[in-house]
Amino acid sequence: MIVFLTEEESMKVTLEKLISRKWPASIPGIQWIVLSFQGKSDLEKNISLKMMGWNYGAPHFVILRDQDGGDCKAVKATLHEKAKLCGRPFTVRVVCNELENWFLGELDAVEAAYPKSKAGKHKQIAKFRVPDALENANQELEKLVQVAGKVGRAEVIASFYDPTKCTSNSFQVFWRTATELLGKEAA
Numbered sequence: 001m002i003v004f005l006t007e008e009e010s011m012k013v014t015l016e017k018l019i020s021r022k023w024p025a026s027i028p029g030i031q032w033i034v035l036s037f038q039g040k041s042d043l044e045k046n047i048s049l050k051m052m053g054w055n056y057g058a059p060h061f062v063i064l065r066d067q068d069g070g071d072c073k074a075v076k077a078t079l080h081e082k083a084k085l086c087g088r089p090f091t092v093r094v095v096c097n098e099l100e101n102w103f104l105g106e107l108d109a110v111e112a113a114y115p116k117s118k119a120g121k122h123k124q125i126a127k128f129r130v131p132d133a134l135e136n137a138n139q140e141l142e143k144l145v146q147v148a149g150k151v152g153r154a155e156v157i158a159s160f161y162d163p164t165k166c167t168s169n170s171f172q173v174f175w176r177t178a179t180e181l182l183g184k185e186a187a
Helices: 009-022 040-053 072-084 099-104 107-113 119-124 137-145 150-158 169-186
Strands: 002-006 032-036 060-066 090-095
Touching: 002 009, 002 040, 002 169, 009 032, 009 099, 009 150, 009 169, 040 060, 040 072, 060 072, 060 169, 072 090, 090 099, 090 169, 099 107, 099 137, 099 150, 099 169, 107 119, 107 137, 107 150, 119 137, 137 150
Parallel strands: 002 032, 002 060, 060 090
Antiparallel strands: none
C-alpha cells in the first residue's frame, strides 16, 4: 500500500484524480490512499503519529509538501528527519513552489478545464516556461481562470491533467516516484 501524506485538500483531490486515471484498476484504500492535513505545520506535526500509528498492510509513505518559498533542501531534510524516526519506508517530495505551479506546467489542462482562460496561449510567455520558478503561482492561476477556490479548481483541472505534458520539474520527479511505487502495487 502506498500512503500519500499531503498538506492540503487540493493536493489530495488532485492526486486522487491523477492516480485513478493512470491506474483505473487500482483500489483506493487497499493499494493506495491519499491523506491530507490542515497545512504544512499540521502535516509536519503529525507525520510521526500517522506513520507510527499505521496498522494496515506494509505501507510505503510518500510525504508531499509545498516548498512555499522556503529552501527546498531544508524543507526536505526536515521532513526526512521526522519520517526516519518511524522506521517505515518513505519518500519525501517537495512541490516547487506550490500545487498551482504544477497546474501552470500543464496549461492545456488549465484551458480544457476553463476554456475562457485561453491558458494554452500562455505557454510562450517567459514566466510560464519554467513553472517551478514562479513564486506567485496561485495568484497567476487565479488570474487566468477567474476562480478562487483552490480545492474545486484543483479537482476540475486534474480531470484534464496529462502528466506527460507537464513542464514542472518537481511534478515530474514526484510522478516518477508515484509511477514506480504504484506500478509495483497495481501489478
